[in-house]
Amino acid sequence: MINKNKVLVGLMAIYFVSMLIVSFIKADDEYSDTERRKLKQMPEANVEDILEGSWMSDFEEYVLDQFPLRESFRAIKAYTAFYGLLQKDNNGIYISDGYISKLEYPLNEKGLYNAINKFTYIYDTFLKDNEQNVYYAVVPDKNYFMAKENGYINLDYNQFFSILNDKLSFMNYIDIVNLLELTDYYKTDIHWKQECIEDVAKYIGSQMGVELLAEYEKHMISRPFYGVYYGQLALPIKADNMFYLNNQILSECKVTDLQNNREIGIYDMELAEGKDPYEMFLSGSLSLITIENPKAETDKELIMFRDSFGSSIAPLFVDGYSKITLVDIRYISSQWLDKYIEFDSQDILFLYSVPVLNNGELIK
C-alpha cells in the first residue's frame, strides 16, 4: 500500500528542489512586457546596504520579479481572486463584457484641483493678455460607460464635471462625452481608438471654428494589440486590433520632437511593433511636439495641452491648422512654457482624460 506521507514528502521535495534549480539556471529577465516595466536585477552587495537591510529588501523584490513561471503564477492569482473568491476586481482591475478597466475611485479632489490650478496658472500667465480662444474638453474613461452598469464603483462624475465647469469658467467647455461610447475604446487598453473618434475631432474643430473635411484611409497594424490593462489583468483574453488613419496631408507633415531635437513621423511604425503599440501615435510620451502642415490652406495654429489621449486625436486636427503644438505638462513644467512656445493668437485646447485629471498631482 502506498504511504501517503511518503508521497507528500517526496512530491514536495521534488517540487522545491526543481524550483530551486530552475531559479538558479533561469537567466534574469530585463523587462516585463505584460506589466510594461523593467524588472529588478540582482542587487550589488556592499557592507553598508547589508547593515542597513536595504540589500535584503532589494533582494526580496528581485526574487519576486525573477521568479520562474511568474506570469503563470500571476494568472493563478487572478483566477483565484475572480473565480475562486468571487472578487469583483483584482488589484483594482476588472473585466466586463470583454472590456478591461481599472477602478477610478474615489474622486480625488486634491488631484483635480491641482490640475485646475495649473491650467489657471497657464491661462493667467501666458494666455489671458493675448485674448486667445481657449477651450477645454474632457475624455471620459471607460468606467464612465461600464462601471455603474456592472456593479462597480466609480467616481462621482457629476461632481467631477461640476467642479471643472465651475473653476474653469474662463475657458470654453467642449462637451464630447455624449459623442463617445464604450466601443470607441480598446478592450485591453485605457485609450480610445483613433478610427472611432473622427466625429469627436470634427466636433471639437467645429466648436473652435475649424471645419475638418479630410478623408482618411484606415490601416491595420499587423501585430495584435495587448493594451496596458491586459498585463495587469493577468488573464488570457483576446487581443485588440489596432488601426490608424492616414492620408496624403498627414504623410507630408513635418513633425518635430522638440524634447529630443529630432524629426519624427505622425505614426511611428517601429513603435507599432514594439512593447506598447499605442506609442505609434506621435511617438508616445513626449513633452513638446510640433506638427507643421505644408498643405494648410489657413495660417491658424493650435496649441494643445494634452495627455496620451491627445496623441491619437491630434493628427485629425491637422487638416484645419498650419501648425499644431502639443504640450504635455506632465513632463514639462508649466512655468517654463514661454521658453519654448511663443504665445500669440493661436487657438488653445486643453484636452485631458478623467484618470489624469483625477490624479492631477502628476501635472507640473
Next chain:
Amino acid sequence: MLFSSISFLYYFLPCVLALYFIVPKCGKNVVILVSSIFFYAWGEPKYVIIMIAMIFWAYISGYILDMCKSDKQRKIYLILAVGVCLGFLGYFKYIDFFIDNFNKVTGLSVSLLNVALPIGISFYTFQIISYMVDVYRGSANKQKNIIKLATYVSMFPQLIAGPILRYSDMEKQLDDRRSDIDDIALGIRRFMVGLGKKVIIANSLGELCEMFKSSDEKTVVFFWIYAIANGLQIYFDFSGYSDMAIGIGRILGFKFVENFNYPYISKSITEFWRRWHISLGTWFRDYVYIPLGGNQVSQIKWFRNIVIVWVLTGFWHGASWNFMVWGLFFGLLLIIEKKWLLRHLESSKVFSHIYLIILTVISFVIFQAVDMTEALEYIKSMFGMGGVSLISAETLYYLRSYGMILLISIIAATPLAKNVVGKLENSSKYRKIVGVGEVVYLFMLLLVATAYLIDGSFNPFLYFRF
C-alpha cells in the same frame, strides 16, 4: 525574513532543511542556530547583536542561579537577571512611550529617543525569562551547552512571532529528538495550512481593512464589516504564523505547544482566552498570575491579580494606551464572568456565542486602532453614533467583492472542515479519496499562496510589532 516570502519559502527553508537532514545528529542544533541567526539578521542586521547579548546573559545567569547557595541569593539574582531582560525590553519597546507620557504629565519636553523596536524582542525575552525562572524553580537544569541554549532562544520557526516556548518543555527536545517521514509530512501539512491562512485569507482580509481605512464614505455597515474582517484577519494572520512555526518545528523534530484552538467558537471570554494565544496566556499564568497568588487569595487580591495580568498582557502587545485598555477590557470581562456571568452564559449557547463575537470584535477594534480616540470613534460609529449613513454603494461593492472571503474565513475559523475530513478519513470508503485529495489540496494551497506572494506586495505580519 518573513515565512510568507519567496526568499524564505523557496530558498532559505529548502536549503536549511536539506542541510539539517544531511548533517549528523551532533550538528543539527548548530544548523538551526546558524540558520536562525541568518534568518534574524536578514530582517534585523544590527539588532542581532542584542539577541546574542541576551543569550549570553541567560547563559551566565543559568550558571549563577545554579551556584547560588541560599534561596535568598537565588531569588535576588533571579530578580536581577529578569530585571536586566525586562530592562532591555523596556528600553527598546517602551522608552518613548514613557517619555511621551512623562512629557504630557509634567508639561516638559524631553526629547523622544526614537528607538527602533527589534523584531521579536517580546517573544525571545519571554523565552529567556522562562529559562531563568525554570532553572530557579528547579523545573529545568541549567544549560551547559551554549549552542543548545542559543538554539532554544533564537530558533527561527518561532523566533519572531511565537509560539512562546517554555524552556522546561524544550529542554529534552534540544538534547534528543527525532523526525521520521510521518513527522515531516505532518509538519508540511501544518505549514501549508498556515501559509494559506496567512497569505490567502489574512492578507485578503487585510486588503479589505485597508480599503475601509482609506474610504471617505464610511458607513455603519462598513464599520461592522471592518470590525469583523479585522478580528478575522488578526486570527488568521497570527494563527497562520503559529501553524507555520509548529509545522517547521515538527519537520525539525520539535513538538511546539499549540497556540490557537478555534477561539471564535468559544462561548465566553474565559474560554476564548484558553483558545487564543495559548502560549502567552499560560506564560502569564505560570510566571505572573500564580506567583501573585492566583485565585488562592482573598477575592479582592484575586481580582487585583487578574487586572495586573491583563494590563501586562495588553502592554506586552505594544507601547500604547489602547493596548492597555484592550488588556484591561478583557481583565474586567473575566472578573465579571468569573463572579457572575459564566453560569448564565452556559445556559444559552446562542446568546453566549453572540456575546463572545461582539465583545471580541470590539476588542480587536481597540487593539488595531492608532489610539483610543480612533478606537472610540470606530466603536461609536459601529452603533450608529458616528454621524455616518447606514450603507452606501461603496460599502455594498466591498461587501460583494469580499463576501466570499469573509464567508470562507468565518467557516475556516470553526472546526467544521477538520471534523468533516476526520469523519471521511475514518470511513474506509472515502479514506483513499481523502488521502489523494489532501495532497492535491496542499499543493494547490502552495501554488495559490505563491501566486499571491508574487502578484501582491500586501504582506505584513501583524504580530511582528510585538
